[in-house]
Amino acid sequence: MSYLVCEKCGGYYELQEGESPDDFLDKCECGGDLKYSKTLNINSLNTGSFNNQLTEDTADCDSSENIYPADDSDKCVLDNYSADSPVEMNLKRPLHFKQFKGSNLFKISIIMAVMIILVVSMGLITYKSNSYGAFNFNVYEKYSDNDIATFMESEFSPNDYGNTYDRVGKWNINVVRIKVMGSPTPEDLNTLNKAINDINTNVKDFQLKIDDNNQFEPDMEIYFIPHSEFSRYSVNPSEVDGFALWKVSTNDIYGGNSAGEIYKARVFIGIDGLSQERRSHVIVHELAHGLGLHHNQNQNSVLCINGPDLTEFSDVDKTMIRILYRKDILPDMSRSQVENILNNSRKSFF
Incomplete structure (x- = not known):
């Protein structure tokens, strides 16, 4: 044990593990000087004269004389004075923590300030990540030439069943709520849930969610119906096993959807005649x-025309999905604008 003892009032403070005398001021609250000691000594203080000495050495606890515990430890101290002695009362009065040096308070203040700055910074990053072009982890990803070529083909198909796509079309909301309709099998739902999980894992601020309780108007409806019902919606049932329809905004109207946004x-998934x-x-x-x-024409993609049944x-x-939902690739961007962005994200061979 070691102590800081006031020479004037007899007050003391037992230094805790890791504490140093340098952590404290040199003056007691009473104005007396504090001295560092490995023992507690009482010798002719102004409240009385005593020759007793308190040390770390212990007396025999079987002694019949007055025995008092020293500082709540398991050791015993042999004394000839009462616990009501004014010196004993003073000696037992601990010094307060306001005796810490100002330098320690300054260090604590610096640590707290740094923590506050970090918390505020994380809040700003979270806020900015909800806006296009800022702090999105996909922005810093590097892609191979093949990845970029496949994406550009998939996003800007020159002629896809008579449709030409020369502008980016994408969702611009945080959560796309899905309603499942018709008669899916358990395996259909397993496949759908895994695909949704893959999308949600690969895109940070864009999530697909099946709304089982139909609490909200769905953004996307997925129909599991016979081919014969396809014609009710759009396509000759003899031509396809499934199809998708979008509504994409073509005007940037105040208060509505920006151009290029899927809203x-x-x-549609055919459920008859298919394995x-x-x-x-x-x-x-x-x-x-x-x-x-x-x-596209990439045999490793589920979107490959006449490709394998992945x-x-x-x-x-997954790479194409991450590219499309980068925050710096905006709805209604042209091919040249997207190419300029992705040229800076090509993997280097050096």
């Missing part, structure tokens, strides 16, 4: 269309 989508593997492929294929991606998003598909 409604319907996905489960084929249906699983159609689910992920059409869901990718529902995000704003079109066809039943989940490949690495190529």
Whole structure:
């Protein structure tokens, strides 16, 4: 043990583990000088004269004389004076923490200030991440030439079933609520849930969510219906096993959707005459269309025309989704604008 003892009033403070005399002022509250000691000594203080000495050494606890515990430890101290002695009372009075030096308070203030700055900074990052072009982790990702070429083909298909896409189309909301309709099988739902999880894992601020309770007007409806019912909506049922329809804003109207923003989508999956593997492929294929991606010629993508029946998003598909939902790629951007952005994100060979 070690102590700071006031020479004037007899007050003391037992230094705790890790504390140093340098952490404290040199003066007691009473104005007396504080001295560092490894023992507590009482010798002729102004409240009385005593020759007794308190040390770390212990007396025999079996002694019949007055025994008092020293500082709540397991040791015993042999004394010849009463616990009511004024010196004993003074000696037992601990010094207060306001005796800490100002330098320690300054250090604590600096630490608290740094913590506040960090908290505020994280709040700003979170706020800015909800705005296009700021603090999105996808912005700093690097892509291979093949990844970029596949994305550009999927986003700007020159002729996709008679449709030409020369502008970026994408959702611009944080959560797309999905309503599932018709008669999906348990395996259909497993495939759909895994595809949604893959999308949500790969895109930070954009999430798809199935609204089982139908609490909100859905943004995307997914129909599991017979092919014969396709014609009620758009397409000749003999031509396709599934299809997707979007509503994309073409005008930047104040208070409405900006140009290029998808604000409604319907996905249709045929449930008759298809194997489960084929249906699983159609689910992920059409869901990718529902995000704003079109066809390509990459055999490793679920969007490949006449490609293999992949039943989940490949690495190529996940990369395309991350690229499309970068915060610096905006709805209604042209091919040249997107190319300029992605040219700075190509992987380097050096």
